[in-house]
Amino acid sequence: MKPLIPFLTLLATTPASAAQSDYTLPPLSEFPAIVERPLFMPGRQGVAPATPPSAAIAGERRLIGTMRRGGQRVALLLLVDGTSRSLSPGDELDGWRLLSVEPGAALLTAPDGTRLRLSVGGSLP
Numbered sequence: 001m002k003p004l005i006p007f008l009t010l011l012a013t014t015p016a017s018a019a020q021s022d023y024t025l026p027p028l029s030e031f032p033a034i035v036e037r038p039l040f041m042p043g044r045q046g047v048a049p050a051t052p053p054s055a056a057i058a059g060e061r062r063l064i065g066t067m068r069r070g071g072q073r074v075a076l077l078l079l080v081d082g083t084s085r086s087l088s089p090g091d092e093l094d095g096w097r098l099l100s101v102e103p104g105a106a107l108l109t110a111p112d113g114t115r116l117r118l119s120v121g122g123s124l125p
Contacts, residue, residue: 061093061124066101073101077124096124 028035064084065076074086075098087098087106095111105119118124 063106063118063120063122065120066103066106075101075106094124 060080062078063075064078067074067076069086072088074088077085077087077093079085085093087093089098089100091098096108096116099107099109099115101107105117108116108118108124110116116124
């Protein structure tokens with residue numbers, strides 16, 4: 001498959017862009033990723049993250065997101081070992097019970113009854 005050079009040439013010479021400014025596209029050599037990994041090629045691969053996500057501090061359990069699944073709100077936590085776990089209201093994790101989930105936060109209760117509103121990015125004590 002050929003790169004999309006004709007398409008880029010077409011964009012650079014459209015009447016609307018030509019009439020409004022003298023801008024010309026930089027040479028294709030300034031976009032090596034486009035040439036090396038064309039967008040619509042089946043074999044195109046994304047760039048892997050340098051390090052896998054993990055808890056920053058030993059013993060840390062971090063809220064990484066909230067979502068709806070099957071009509072029910074769910075909290076997503078990143079565990080100490082780097083794995084994630086989804087909790088629904090009523091579920092427990094290390095003695096903490098999930099009471100409710102709202103967009104961007106979760107309400108939990110500790111074994112002693114203490115309530116904690118944990119925002120995304122926050123950690124359980």
